[in-house]
Amino acid sequence: MQSNFSYQTHDYFNFVFTDDGSVGLYNNIVGDIYHSKFGARTEAEEKFIKPLNFHKNFFKKKELNVLDICYGIGYNTKAFLNKILKLKYKGKVSIDILEYDKNLVLISPFINDSYFKTSPDISYILINLLMDEIFNNKEEVMEILYKSDNKKFIEPFYRRLIKKYEKTEYSYNPVSQNKAFLHNIYYHYISQRKKRYLKLPKIENFYVRTYFDDARASIKSLNKEYDIIFLDAFTPAKLPTLWSLDFFEELFKHSSEDCLLVTYSNSAAVRHAMIEAGYFVGKIFDNKKHPCGTIASKNKLLIENKLDEYDLGLLKTSAGVYYKDSGLKNSSQEILEEYSQRRKLLNLESSSQYIKRNKRS
Ligand SMILES: C[S@@+](CC[C@H](N)C(=O)[O-])C[C@H]1O[C@@H](n2cnc3c(N)ncnc32)[C@H](O)[C@@H]1O
Known part of the structure; x- marks a missing residue:
């Protein structure tokens, strides 16, 4: 399998602040943004989470399998966690992350994503679930988090947390103890700030698995059906690899009967490929009623705004x-x-x- 990804350093991307205050990225090699300039967090909430109509379509399910294709720094997964934590969803959630840039995934919990003040549990969950991999790649992760140019893009609390962790790492081995250590200072700090004891989300209800490869190779190795699929690849005209008929056929095989696949793309070519692959396809609208994406399912009753x-x-x-x-x-x-x-x-x-x-x- 050919991967187009072989960058050695992290100079291929720059952090940028987007209009809603959340941090996004620009890719210098592809020449494309990772997130909308209007707001990385807002984009994820509007285009990927709202269309799921979670309460109606998923709340009663006891288990959910989620596939986040092109996780990047994780806004779609974070916005999803935010939604289910707010709704107090009690089921088990398993998230498979398909992203060939390992560094982005591992720095994702530490980014200034504007969730920290209102929903610190999101990063708490992600740090817990990604801790082993963060630990195993700590040099690269630290380099990005501590590069002086990047300082303002990292949540200050996490910079302090990770520094403390770095200083004491030798006394906190094996990895499970590092996890406990982070967990303790994290919650000590958050509880103090909130002046009350916080109820921890049940980590055993969450499961994350990462696949750091070309998503086309990863999907073939998975033998699961998903309830929710986020597809957030770079624009089709620049990187068509994850928008082909063949890729949608593969996604179709991995979709449960009531699966919802959501993407920001309005492209006619993408919608046509989805239909050819077997999906029913509809449109997503933003708050101003402008089309801002596409939704697909095997179940036509789940498509609210069908293509006219x-x-x-x-x-x-x-x-x-x-x-x-x-x-x-x-x-x-x-x-x-x-x-x-x-x-x-x-x-x-x-x-x-x-x-x-x-x-x-
Ligand atoms: C538009 S950005 C996604 C932004 C992301 N959802 C977020 O919240 O940060 C596209 C992402 O796709 C990844 N990517 C591009 N082609 C890929 C491929 N063939 N397989 C896996 N990941 C890929 C890039 O590394 C990049 O992080």
Whole structure:
């Protein structure tokens, strides 16, 4: 399996503050943002969590399997944890993280994500579940968290916490004791601040597994069905690898009957690929009623805003030509070349002609 990812240092990304105060990233190599400039946290809540309609669709289930594809620094998982903690969901939650950049996943609990003041439990859960891997990769994690340019992007409390941990690490071995140590000072601090004893979330109800590889390889190795799938890859035109018909067919095999797959993409090519893979597909709207993503399920009753005649017509134009990735092993360049040749041969009406024609009629 070819992975396009072989960066040695972390200079390929920069931290940035987004408009809602949460920290996002910019990738210098792909030339793409990881998060909306309007707000990394807000984007996750609006585009990935709200459309799930969690209370109606999932609250009564005793167990949930969640697949977070392209976890990055974890906003979708964090927003999801925030939602279920707020709703006091009692079931067991298992989250599989597919992300080829290990560093991002391991620094994710420490980022200034604007959840710390209101929902410190989110990072508490993630630190607990990722602790072994953080410990095993502590040099790289520390380097990122302690780089002076990065200081303002890391939650100050976590910088102090991790420093304390670094200083005492030799006296806190094995890893299980490190976990206990972090847990103790973390809760000591939070409880003091809140001037009351905090009820800990039951860690045994949460389970996280990380797959640090190309998501196309990871998905093949998984033999689970998921109830919720977040797909948050870079834009299709830049990195088509996770938007192909072949990838959606693989996701379809891993979707439970009532699974909801959500993504920020409104692309006609992406929606067409989802339909070809077997999903029922609908639109996601933001607070201002602008379309801001796509939702898919095997169960058509779960799709609230179905694609209308106009949207379906758009799928038949050149904009609706989807990507193919036979064997899930081609490079982005190979996928884009095959795509543009096929698009040329199909010679379909352009989307702009279609839009004009529909305006006229
Ligand atoms: C748009 S960002 C996702 C942001 C993320 N959801 C967050 O909350 O921070 C895309 C992510 O996909 C990862 N990625 C891109 N291609 C991938 C692939 N083929 N397999 C696994 N991860 C990939 C990148 O490392 C990056 O973190």
